[in-house]
Amino acid sequence: MTREIHGTVAEGFERVREVFAAFAAGERDDYEGQVCAYVHGRKVVDLWAGTDADALYGVSSSTKGAAHLVVALLVQDGTLDLDRRVTYYWPEFAAEGKGALTLRDLPAHRAGVVGTDTGFTLSELADDRQLAERLADQRPFWHPGSAFGHHVLVGGALVGEVVRRATGRTLQDVYRERVRTPYGLDLHLGLPASEEPRFRTALPVAPTPRQQALLDAMPTGPHTLASIALNRHVAEPAEPAALANAPLIRARGPASVGGVASARGLARMYAAAISEVDGRAPLLKPDTVAEFGQVHSAGHDLVTRAHASFGLGFETTADTWHPFLGAGTIGHSGEGGSQAFADPWSGLAYGYTRRRAAFPGGAAPENDRLVRAVHRAALGR
Incomplete structure (x- = not known):
């Protein structure tokens, strides 16, 4: 089918529109998507299909990018020291053998507290302080620092508690004041009530019969590490992709998975991180970007049971998704x-x-084609 593609691309980026249109034409009738890109601080792609330019979506773990941009800024300022023990900022975290962990271990997903034995309620998942209190008392699921696994629902709460102890303010407050408001970003860690009409409720995954067979064949169990990390060992689990459908999650904006954004907001935040945008200097110095983008954990992820690669809070995207x-x-x-x-x-x-x-x-599979097209255009190829 033909689906109308809205928006603009800069000269030289026409291929991105073609790729997006070809993908959208083959999708379900209810497809809605947005793609946006900047090069050296200049917007070069701003496209959407099946929706409008101002729609906002839950972005699950893409939220962690905003959370760890805050951590990077505070490290750059000297407010946080990656090589100090977590207990320097948060003494209670020493319980159950976690006292030797440094701040660097938390965003590298090496702490071993991917969840708790009994899981979390929805109200706890919405509140990073409650999550942090529960995690401080939790016995790690592997020897701290010896391995890594994606702290899917709690990684933002761990670094967020350090931010709160060091600054007296929540990570969400620091993000709003230093990043979102100055740049007018459509990426919210705590969606204001005035923006609620723009939110589009997430729809569940719709696997093909072959994909469903693969899902059914995957090892499951209520007490596996994956189940604990995804909070599936509770009576009424919620899929991470659907958490933002809960008003409480949207309102509180937990730093692991509670972000609400448009593609414009995501792209503009990362543009501001590395480039001059609207006359403002980049948020991060090159040395800071290099430190946070350097591989800190790579290999077998104990939670996903697959190869993964993390810097400090960020996925090392070139290794994990797009090697070009x-x-x-x-x-x-x-x-x-x-x-x-x-x-x-x-x-x-x-x-x-x-x-x-x-x-x-x-990351949805179509990102590979879209990213390849926009990257080639950015390099002038």
């Missing part, structure tokens, strides 16, 4: 299919959102 991107690219994908990143070598900042969750989770 520059080394040290910082970004994060979301369970529903969103993806966003900044490539300091090409100056490319990218954001993608969609309404219906994509199979099998993480």
Whole structure:
């Protein structure tokens, strides 16, 4: 079918529109998606289909990019020291053998507290302080620092508690004051009530019969590490991609998975991180980008049971998703299919959102074609 593609592309980026249109034409009738990109601080792609330019979506773990941009800023300021023990800021975290962990271990997903034995209620998942209190008392699920696994629902709460202890303000407050408000970003950690009409409820993943067979064949169990990390061992679990459907999650904006954004908001945030935008200097110095984009954990992820690669809070996007991107690219994908990143070598900042969750989770497959097209255009090829 033919689906109308709205928006603009800069000269030289016409191929991105073609790729987006070809993908959207083959999707379900209810497809909604947005893609936006900047190069060296200039917007070069701003496209959407099946929706409007101002729609906002839950972006699941893409939220972690905003959370760890705050951590990077505070490290750059000297407010936080990556090599101090977490207990320097948060003494209670020493319980159950976690006292030797440094701040660097938390965003590298090496703490071993991916959840708790009994799981969380929805109100706890919405409140980073409650999550942090529960996690401080939790016995780690592996020897702290010895391995890594994606702290899917709690990674933002762990670093958020350190931010709160060091600054006296929540990570969400620091993000709003230093990043979202100055740049007018459509990326919210705590959606204001005035913006609620723009939110589009996430639709569940719709696997094909073959994909459903693969899902059915995957090992499951209420007490596996994956179940604990995804809070599936509770009576009424919620999929991470659908958490933002809960008004409480949207209102509180937990720093792991509670962000609400447009593709414009995601791309503009990463553009501001590495480039001059609207006359403002980049938020991060090159050395800071290099530190946070350097691989800190790579190999077998104990939660996902697959190869993964993380810098400090960011996925190392060139290793995890798109090997043609520059080394040290910082970004994060979301369970529903969103993806966003900044490539300091090409100056490319990218954001993608969609309404219906994509199979099998993480960055939706169409990102590969879209990112390849926009990256080639950014390099002038």
